[in-house]
Amino acid sequence: MNSRRAFLEHTLLGAITVGTLDFWNAIAEHTAAPPNGRLPVVIATWDNQKATDAAWQVLAKGGRALDAVEAGARIPEADPMDTSVGYGGFPDRDGNVTLDACIMDEFGKAGSVAFLQHILHPISVARRVMEKTPHVLLVGDGALEFALAEGFKKENLLTETARKAWEEWKIKSEYKPVINIERHDTIGIVAVDDQQRVSGACTTSGMAFKMRGRVGDSPIIGAGMFSDNEVGAAAATGLGEMVLRTLGSFLLVEEMRRGKHPMKAAETVVRRLAQKYPKEARENQVGYVAIDKKGRFGGFSLQPGFNYTVYQQGVNRVFEADSFFKK
Numbered sequence: 001m002n003s004r005r006a007f008l009e010h011t012l013l014g015a016i017t018v019g020t021l022d023f024w025n026a027i028a029e030h031t032a033a034p035p036n037g038r039l040p041v042v043i044a045t046w047d048n049q050k051a052t053d054a055a056w057q058v059l060a061k062g063g064r065a066l067d068a069v070e071a072g073a074r075i076p077e078a079d080p081m082d083t084s085v086g087y088g089g090f091p092d093r094d095g096n097v098t099l100d101a102c103i104m105d106e107f108g109k110a111g112s113v114a115f116l117q118h119i120l121h122p123i124s125v126a127r128r129v130m131e132k133t134p135h136v137l138l139v140g141d142g143a144l145e146f147a148l149a150e151g152f153k154k155e156n157l158l159t160e161t162a163r164k165a166w167e168e169w170k171i172k173s174e175y176k177p178v179i180n181i182e183r184h185d186t187i188g189i190v191a192v193d194d195q196q197r198v199s200g201a202c203t204t205s206g207m208a209f210k211m212r213g214r215v216g217d218s219p220i221i222g223a224g225m226f227s228d229n230e231v232g233a234a235a236a237t238g239l240g241e242m243v244l245r246t247l248g249s250f251l252l253v254e255e256m257r258r259g260k261h262p263m264k265a266a267e268t269v270v271r272r273l274a275q276k277y278p279k280e281a282r283e284n285q286v287g288y289v290a291i292d293k294k295g296r297f298g299g300f301s302l303q304p305g306f307n308y309t310v311y312q313q314g315v316n317r318v319f320e321a322d323s324f325f326k327k
């Protein structure tokens with residue numbers, strides 16, 4: 001047995017004993033990099049298996065990462081049961097469902113929409129902004145006008161369930177972000193396809209019962225999501241204000257550029273939050289997911305309870321993230 005193989009087997013065996021996630025990352029870390037070895041790969045925040053499955057349908061056919069992340073993001077956008085993304089999302093304090101989304105392709109181009117109302121698929125509008133305008137970010141009525149001009153339909157996105165939740169909220173009208181609300185929040189989804197093209201997307205209805213006009217991290221390139229074809233991509237979920245102040249996804253990609261494994265890079269960014277904002281960090285949740293160009297992945301959060309979904313080598317699975325604060 002040659003020494004490289006012996007090293008590999010030793011490493012993998014060691015990893016198996018410490019857990020499946022380490023096992024998969026050890027494979028990713030120590031296997032030579034044929035494009036189809038551990039690529040393609042897609043990762044999404046929370047248990048979003050239907051979304052990663054939609055993305056995988058694109059990736060498995062040799063499709064483009066950009067198409068995969070858009071296809072994935074559209075799943076919770078259209079799901080009325082998902083109360084934090086698109087149709088069915090909880091409204092702002094005045095009863096309006098307002099949506100934020102962004103997308104980046106392998107060329108480093110970016111498009112986003114913020115404070116957009118009445119459009120079922122903000123992620124696809126963000127893609128049109130990227131591909132059809134000289135701009136990166138359109139907001140509010142301007143974003144809506146653009147969407148309508150592009151042929152998107154104006155729809156009512158407030159479901160009966162969301163309306164009832166809002167009516168109940170109004171009784172006390174307390175604004176308090178809830179940690180891990182239902183464990184299926186904003187979707188950030190990033191992918192590397194078998195040609196090593198890296199892309200990412202992020203879409204949300206934002207914090208429930210927010211102030212009218214509030215925009216979170218999700219549509220802000222470098223905050224809610226960042227993708228760099230030389231390195232990899234990252235996405236965030238949780239209290240957007242904390243992510244915005246630290247440009248968390250950009251920072252995470254830069255940590256990977258300096259050589260960190262996605263898991264370590266995510267941990268570094270979360271530690272930064274905990275150090276800089278000790279009180280807020282203790283009371284709120286922020287979680288990150290990341291992948292690098294080699295197909296390695298990771299996730300890390302402030303609070304326990306964050307999970308993420310990875311589709312790789314034909315297997316779609318959910319992992320519990322490690323966290324800065326423990327139970």
Ligand code: SD4
Pocket residue numbers: 084185186204205206207215216217218236237238239240241
């Ligand atoms: C926001 N980051 O608007 C989003 C919300 C979210 O888990 O991710 N919730 O701040």
